[in-house]
Every structure is written in structure tokens, then in C-alpha cells.
Amino acid sequence: MARMMYREAVLRTIFEEMERDENVVMLGEDIVGGMGTAGGPEAIGGIWSTSTGLFDKFGGGRVIDTPISESAIIGAANGLALSGKRPIAELMFADFIGVSLDQIWNQMGKFRYMFGGKSKCPAVVRMAYGAGFNAAPQHSQSVHSLLTSMPGLKVVIPSTPADVVGLLRTAIRDDDPVMFLEHKALYGAKGEVPDGDYTIPFGHARLSRAGQDVTIVTCGLMVGFCERVADKLAAEGIGCDVIDLRTTSPLDEEAILDSVEVTGRLIVVDESVPRCSLATDIISLVSEKAFSSLKAPPAMVTPPHTPVPFARELESAYLPSTDKIEAAVRKILAWR
Amino acid sequence: MARMMYREAVLRTIFEEMERDENVVMLGEDIVGGMGTAGGPEAIGGIWSTSTGLFDKFGGGRVIDTPISESAIIGAANGLALSGKRPIAELMFADFIGVSLDQIWNQMGKFRYMFGGKSKCPAVVRMAYGAGFNAAPQHSQSVHSLLTSMPGLKVVIPSTPADVVGLLRTAIRDDDPVMFLEHKALYGAKGEVPDGDYTIPFGHARLSRAGQDVTIVTCGLMVGFCERVADKLAAEGIGCDVIDLRTTSPLDEEAILDSVEVTGRLIVVDESVPRCSLATDIISLVSEKAFSSLKAPPAMVTPPHTPVPFARELESAYLPSTDKIEAAVRKILAWR
Amino acid sequence: MQLSRDALLRSYRQMKVIREFEERLHTEIMTGEIAGFTHLYCGQEAVAVGVCEHLDNVDKIISTHRGHGHCIAKGCDVPTMMKEIWGSAEGTCKGKGGSMHIADIDQGMLGANGIVGGGAPIAVGAAMAAKMDGQGKVSIAFSGDGACNQGTTFEAMNMAVVTKVPAIFVFENNHYSEHTGVDYAVGTSGDIASRAEAFGMKVWRGNGVDFFSVYETMREVLDYVRAGNGPAAVEFDTERFFGHFEGDPQRYRGEGELDRIREQRDCLKIFREKVTQAKLLDGADLDAVDAEVMSLIEASVEGARAAARPTAEDVLTDVYISY
Amino acid sequence: MQLSRDALLRSYRQMKVIREFEERLHTEIMTGEIAGFTHLYCGQEAVAVGVCEHLDNVDKIISTHRGHGHCIAKGCDVPTMMKEIWGSAEGTCKGKGGSMHIADIDQGMLGANGIVGGGAPIAVGAAMAAKMDGQGKVSIAFSGDGACNQGTTFEAMNMAVVTKVPAIFVFENNHYSEHTGVDYAVGTSGDIASRAEAFGMKVWRGNGVDFFSVYETMREVLDYVRAGNGPAAVEFDTERFFGHFEGDPQRYRGEGELDRIREQRDCLKIFREKVTQAKLLDGADLDAVDAEVMSLIEASVEGARAAARPTAEDVLTDVYISY
């Protein structure tokens, strides 16, 4: 076990996988930093410090700094993947799926199917998502609902450094395209990371708190929020299952349904906007498949259906908070 | 009343609105057809025949044929709208939101909010959506779940020629950006269209069949499928409410909840893929807000979570069908 | 450099296979048996074959919505392609992709592509892979005169120049994107090559209805790119004999244009004339190829008609699905 | 053409306002009072002002993530901008947009924009509107040397050429996109103008740290574009005095680079030298402007600190929301 930050877990895993498999290659904007400047390559690593040192170690052939051309970045990842490489493309902000969506949605996600299963596309697209930095409407979004809605993509959202390691390793070794969402506000979070060739299979949620009264399904930054609420309520004798989905595609339906069978109460806590979202997805799943277990209407705690506002007061009012989560738990317990 | 095809309803409404308001302008690929050729402008109208004759009538200043550059098309619509015009941009296929999403999602949909309400963006983006033509994975998608999930966009899906007229007129006159989804398989459908300045407000669903036993919520091409099932079952004494949403954003929550209060049973029939979708959105809404009314688990009839396959057998197995809808109704009635 | 007799025969045969494949599809589509949107490559055969005759399996190409010619030229199996177009479970993509999505990764054919401009960025990635492997492989993006206006194509050209990878952008200028003329849609009065050149690449131009022009131009291009000089672009002036898609009334064509191009700009005729006049091959050689090709196509169609159809269960395979 | 004394004073003042606005933000940001990502325009003032001094409200501009300079030059209210950056409910965007999204449609300022390359297509639309109105209005997209590689920028240039609209693409080459050098990222060894030219536009180049170079260049450009000749592009060579965003350690800079550019490439110094040497204005005139500007900035900051904060309910306004 080693203690490290979430961002270090990203960097170390990429480093180890690049050492292990020479087909692993990385590309993105400023991931080297300093190309074509007096300071030279690595003058500044990636802006999230998740690629520092990779260029020096593996060279420009495998650590490719690109112009600002997100469609070409993801497109190039596609071409690399179809040519037997294992590209890790970085979108500096998840919001930039806007300028590259075709290569994600209509190419990457569809190759295997539309080519009749005769090709694989082992590409990882890493992206920094989420609010909390007052980065305003175009740099703060949570895009996992969008990406989960697209067939052919796997969607991974680690909430701890250990999960970064285990899930990113699985992502890099997976033969399907994987969207790997790293929350900006978690990069500095610290935690223990298992040693060795640690991997976490996709589709296996993590029960981060156990209780009998309410099932809270969540992912990413929101996991910590839910844990705090669960811990507080536990002291009062209210037990919450907190399910950290880890991957939203594939989805661990069993973990969710099993928990709701016991608790009869479901709250989904998620940072993406509510309409046609992960929250509705989980509520719909449970309503369909665990209807008889439900003792109260399922509920969600999400931002409102608006862009992410800039000002501190607005952004914090926008985001789910421990207060709102706690209120939702109390409300669902008080139902009828 | 006049009888006309869905495509004629599109063309006629654009024509009338362009006549009525000189700020209305249209742009898109091949909407004139023949630019720079021996045949000359209008040699071929738009490929869906929804813009034929507009260039001759209104000239190249207001009917702008563009290169194949979808981002620039939507971007230009944005610039026109911010400059006081009322652009109608055409994406030849809805799937091309992939190459233009940023201008839809991060620009158009966010201006009003991120500029603090001090701007408006009266742009309409028309697009041909849906399967049924064996147009394969990149030319057959239903994108309304995606678009509905994006704050700031209004999403409109007419199912009849009359609704095309009423909703498109409202869309063109609306000061917010409107995504206007026309189903390819409906272009040839005929129906009566009210005369005069006929408009339909957004957020008002249409009850196309009334019954007491099951609520079927649907939109677009699927409306006709559901009506056929409802008619068949009515003969057996099974009554279905068929709710044609018309607009998915805004959503007529009241119409849905009122119906479910009576029937206690909900089926969503939709052509978009199921994860984080319109179907989960409606099921989640009803589960949260009409929990006590529900007599059986809500259900959905959608395609599987895969790309749209090409071959005839595959595409028809993929799509919701009257058989599958009927089976879902019988199943929900037989529950418990 | 003089092409061998074998090479000449092979090249002619490839062009002829494409031609007859397309002519036959044109007829078959009218019967309604074939589903979907089909874009025929007929008229442009010299480009696909003149390019791909220089390549082997480790070189990659990526194509467009008008992909049959590139697929055949790059070695996709013709009867299996026909099955795909017929939507058979035995087709190249098991009936899931159809005409616009035929791919054969083992042959280095990274797919036809329904998104105009979708291919060029992917080709850059394949070129990055080729550069990593360091064996002189190349990657080629075929794009049309319409696709050259798509942002993705521009981004790809700049990125190829910046990363100095062995990517080749082959622009097939057939003068139309759907129903719009190239002079209208390409702001440089239809000149694609000089715009590509301004991205910092060496460019070539060739006659895209003359196999020998394409072939010799591509020899230079490939020598240059395989030698590690970075990317290049080529514009070939060519002709499409049919409509944009099957069903297109083609009212944008000039008076007599279709007759004229069939008469004067038919790459097969031009090839036949050149090789027979130069006495490299005689008419009988070519006639024999023609006959063999006709029976290949006939057999392919028969095979496609008889081939297994996909079933409902096949919808759910070849993709991860959750619910 | 000689600028009037008033025009000179106004231009100097505009540049000075931008400069002091940014210098002050740089200090304030370090205290932690201002939230979010802020990109300072300091060093590039001659471009924004040299361009916008030619425009009036009916002309449109669209900006980038580095937008304060363009906003001020185009007439946005400075105290209100400061409030926006402070996240106040009284700010230009009611605190919803912040630094990267300041807009004032009435002033023809279509917004700063957080998406690199997001602006150019929008400017083409505004230019289409200008053309429809037929009054010689123009629309200007400011883009950086990084943004010039984005597909959207290329598409916009081609579309402007094709539709022959009065769009002007102003490229501010400050040599860096974030931490990457322009020579690396722009495949034409950093030459942006010639690539734009190859799209079929007339192009100009100017010295982006000399107000007079910018102003005179833009006079020509605007004469050309307002006369209905279609779009144009201009590249200005300029300097950014601070990091990419606040907090950037700038290790990519050369030894002494920051000192050198402050010393030799400061548009305010250059302006002062030129006008005093030419005896168009004297030092005291400029000092008076400086003093007035300092108090404007001081008052703006005080106003921003004291201004009303937004409340939770404000999250739900200015957008249609369903649930």
C-alpha cells in the first residue's frame, strides 16, 4: 500500500502501463507542455499534472503533444486503436466532447458493432469533469449521463486514488473504448493504493457504506458527500447503503437492486443535470425491476436543469450538498 | 383545412414565416442544391424537399447554401440569432449533431443563461432523425434524449403534418433555441392542416387516444405505432391513453401524471436507445411524483442499447414494433 | 518505371471489378432488393486502384460514404462485400454496417465512413502508429471535394504536419458534393491542393481518370512519404458516373455531361487505349479479364442472394450492452 | 490619416484601462477573492483597441477566453465587468458567466468564449446578418494562435469566403497556446496569415504591440471589407505579459523574456514614445489619463466588492427549466 493523490494515481498508472506495454501511447493538448518554446518539452507537464515526466521517459513518439484540435485528437486515438495501439487521449476538460463528439459517438463507439465485431478499438479517453472551481458554464460539466447514453462506450468514474489505479489499468487493457472521467476537485484527494498489478473489473460497484434503511446510489465526487451524510446519520441509527457505481456503463444493476430489496428506498445523488440522466436511469431501473420492494417514491439529488453558473454562491447553490442529501434521506424516511 | 404531406407542412410553414418576417433566414447543406453547377440554384432543392423554391422566392441572402461544415452552420445560426435574425439551420441528418455539438450544447443552449439573461438566441435547428430506411448506424439515430438532457434547448418532435405547422411556427417565433426533429419516415405522411396562423404552444402534449387502463407516453414516429395498438386493444375493451409529447423540453408533466393517476400503469414507447433516455426520464418522473398511483412497474419499449444496425431484419428487430408495444400493454395489465 | 504485364493486368482487373460491381449494383438497386443508401464509385476507379496498387496490408487506408472502390482496391473480398450490401449475416460486417461501413482491418482497410470528414483524423492516428513502428508504412485518407471543407479534415492536415507522420490526404475531386459544385463550396474556386499546401505539406495533382497519371503521381508521393518526410496531399481530378446516391435525378449536371464523361473520361477506356496502343497488352488479354470479372460479379450476386440472413438475436452481439 | 487629439487620447485611455484592469486583477486574484479561471489580456491592448476604435455598436465582435480587453475596447461598462468578475448579481452576466463569458449584445460584443475556436463560426453568422442589412457593418472574430488550429476556425474561414460576407478574422499571435509554442502547433512554422490567405481571403499582417500599426492596418482591412469585398484576415504579432491563466509558472518562457517584452514590446510605452516624440500629445496629457484610469479601476474594484451577491434563487432564472 502506498498513499498518494488521485492525480498521482493517474500518472503512475499510465507510467506503469506504458512501461509494461509498448503499444500504450498518450496524446493530448499540452500533455508535454513547452513544445516549441524556449523552456522546451516538459517545461510544464499537463495542466492537471497527470502526464509529467512521460515525455522524458517515453519520448515524443509515444507521448504526443497536439495542437488544439480535439476532433483530430480523438480521431487519431481511433486510428491508433484500429492500428493495434492502445491510445490514451486526454481531453483537458470534459466539456470538450462538444468539439469532438462525432469521433466519440459515431466512430469510436460504433466501430465494433458496425464492422460486425471484426475490429476492436482499445482507446481510453481521459477527461477532467465536474464543478467546484467556479469555472463557469463551459468548463464545469458532468458528462457521464451523456456518454452513458451512447451505445458502445464504457464509462468509468473513479472516486478514490485506489479506484483510479484499479479502473484505469482495466481501462487501458480493455479492448473497447473507455471514457475515463476524473473529477477536477478530486485530483488533490489522497488515499491508499494497493501495490502490484491491481485491477478492478468494470461493472462492479463498491459498497462504501452499509445500512438497512436507504440505498444511496452515486459516483465520482458525490461519493464523499454521501459518505459524510451516511456517517452522520449512522450516529442517529439511520443506516444508508452508499453505492459507488465506479462504472456507469456497464452498470452493476445487481448491487443496486439487491440493496433496494433490503432498504425499499432509493436516492440517486449525482452531479449531472437531471433530464434524461444517470439519476433517471437508476430510478427507472429500480422502478421497473424492484417495484414491489419500494416503500417510498425514489428520489434524486442533482443540480437543477441549468448550465453551471459561475459565482461562488450560485455554484454552491447549484451543486448537490451534504445538506440536500441529508434532507432527501430524512424526507424519504418520513414518507407516508 | 388542407391535406398535405409532413414535408410539405415543413416547407409551407418556413415559406409563410419567411414571408411574414424578413428576419427569418435559412441555411444548410444543399438546401438550395445546384449552387456552382450547370443546373444552377434549385436544380435540386433540399434532399428532403423541405426547402424547394425558397431560394427562388427569397434569394441567396436569406436562403444560404453552405459547404459541408456543420459546426460553422450552427455557429453561423448562433451569430445570426445574436444579431437579431431568426435563423433556421438544417442538419441533413440528426446524427450530424456529432460534428456540431459544441455550437449546440455549449454555445446556443447557454448564451441566455451565461450572459445573465441579457441576450436571446431565436434559432431553430431542424434535423431529420430516426430509423426505418436501413441507413445504418451513422444515419438513423434518434437524438431527442441527448438534446433533452441539455439545459437551455427546447426540443420539439412533431408526429403529424398539423403538428409540424403548429409547432414549427411556434419554434420560429420562440426566442430560445429550438431543436426541431423531423422523422424521416414521416416526411411522406399525409394529414389535415388547420388554416391560418395556426400555432401550438410548447409543453402541451396531445392526447391522441383516450382510455382508462394504461398510459402510453410516446413521440414522433412511435405515436402512430401506439395508436394502432391502442385501436386494436380498444376493440377488446382495453383502454389506452396515448400521449404524444410533442415537445420533450418543455415536458408536459401534468398530462402524464394526470393520466397515470387514472390508469396506474405507464409504458413509455420511444425510438431512442434506453440508457439515460427519455424513457427513463418519464419513468423516473412518474415513479417520483405518482408513486402511489402506480399499480404495476412502469415499463419501456425502446430499441436495445446498441447502434442502429443496417440489414432489414436487424433494423426491424431493433425498432419498437406494434407487436412489442402490444405485448408490453398485455404484460403490464397482467402484472400480479 | 514500366509496370509489368502482371501488374498491368491486375490493375485493369481491379478497376474492372469496381466498375462492374457498381454497374451491377445500380441495376439491382432499382429492383428494390438492396436496402439503404448506396453511393456508387463508378468513374473514379483509376484513383482507388492507382493508389492502392502501391500498398500492402500493413499500409492503412480509410474511406468515405462512397467506399466500395477503395475497399475492393485494398483487397476486401468481393463476394463478401456483396453479401454485406445485401445485408447478409455472412457479409463483411454481418449485415450490421452495409454499404457505408465496409471495413477489413486485416487488409488495412479502416472502413468506409458515413460521416463526411470522419476519416482524415483517423488516418492521422494510423499514421502515428506507422511512425511508431518505423517500417515505412503509410496511412491514406480518401476524401471528397465536399469533405475537404469539414473542420475535421483541416485539423487532421495540421496535426499530421505538426506530428510529421506518414499520412497522405488523397482528395478525389469529382466536382460535386451531393448536388453542389466544387467551385461554389471550396472557397478557393475549387482548388483543393493549394489549400492543403498552405497547411505546410508538399502536394501533388493528377488526372484521376487516367490510371497511369494516378499511379505515377502516387509513386512519387509514396517515395516521399515513406522516406520520412512527413505528410503529403494529392488532388485527383475525376468523375462520378452516377448520381450522388442512387435515386438522384442529377439535374445539376450540364447538358450532355454524363454522355461526355462516359465518352471522354472513362478510366477503363483510357487504360485500354493506352495499353493496346503501346502494345503492352492486347485486346484479347483485356477481354479475358472482362469475362472473368463478369462471372465474379454474377457469382457474387448469386452468393449474396443465397447467403444466410441475420436474425433478431444478432442485433445484440458485437457490442457491450447493459439493458 | 492623422488621428485627432481626441482620438489619440481616447485610444490611449482604452489601452490604459485594459492594462490597469488586468494589472489590478492580477493582484486581486492572488488574494483569493476572485473565483474561477482568469486569463489576462495584458500586453495585447494595442490589438483590441486598434481594432475596435474603428467600430461602432452595429459592428459585432466575438472574443475568446482572454476576453477582457476586447470587452473594454468594444464599450462594455468597466465597473459592471469588474462586478461580473467578482461574481456579483450586478455584474454584466449577473454573476452567471464570469470572466470567460462577458457579453454585451447591445454594444455588439457577442461574448468572450470559453471554447477555443468557438467564436469564428458565430462571427460568420453575424457577418451574414450584416450582409443582409446592407449597411456596411462588419463582424470580427478574435482568435489566438492556438485557436487557429481548431477545425471550427477553418470551417468558418471557408464559409465566409463562400458566402462572401463581411467577416474579419483577427489572429492575435502571442506565440503561445497555453504552454505550447506557436512554431510547434501551427504547422506552417507559426505563420497564420498565409494559411488564412490560402482559404481565399485577402490578408494583412501588423505589429500587435504598436497601436498605430494595428490601427492603420485595420483601416485598410475595414475599407476593403466594408466595401463588400468579402472576408479578410489579419495576423498581429503581439505579447502576453502574464501567464496563460493566473497561477501559470511560465517555465516555457525564455531567459529574461518577460522583462524583455515588458521593456521593448509594451504597447503603452511605445504609444507614449511615439505621440510625445511627434508632439501630438505631451506627457502631462497622458499622465492625466493615467490618473483618471487609476481611479476608475479603484472605484470599479470598490464597487465590485460592495455589490450585491447573487442568491440561490438566481440559479433558476434566465433559462427555461423543466424539473
Ligand SMILES: Cc1ncc(C[n+]2csc(CCOP(=O)(O)OP(=O)(O)O)c2C)c(N)n1
Ligand atoms: C458530417 C456529414 N455531413 C453531411 C453528410 C451528407 N453527405 C453525404 S455525402 C455528402 C457529399 C460529400 O461530397 P464529397 O466529399 O465531394 O464526396 P462525393 O460524394 O463526391 O464522393 C454529403 C453532404 C454526411 N454524410 N456527413
Ligand SMILES: Cc1ncc(C[n+]2csc(CCOP(=O)(O)OP(=O)(O)O)c2C)c(N)n1
Ligand atoms: C476547445 C477547447 N480546447 C482547449 C481549451 C483549453 N484552452 C484554453 S485557452 C487555450 C490556449 C489558447 O491559445 P490561443 O488561441 O493562442 O489563445 P491565448 O491563450 O494565447 O490568448 C487552451 C488550450 C479550451 N478552452 N477549449
Ligand SMILES: [Mg+2]
Ligand atoms: Mg465530390
Ligand SMILES: [Mg+2]
Ligand atoms: Mg496564443
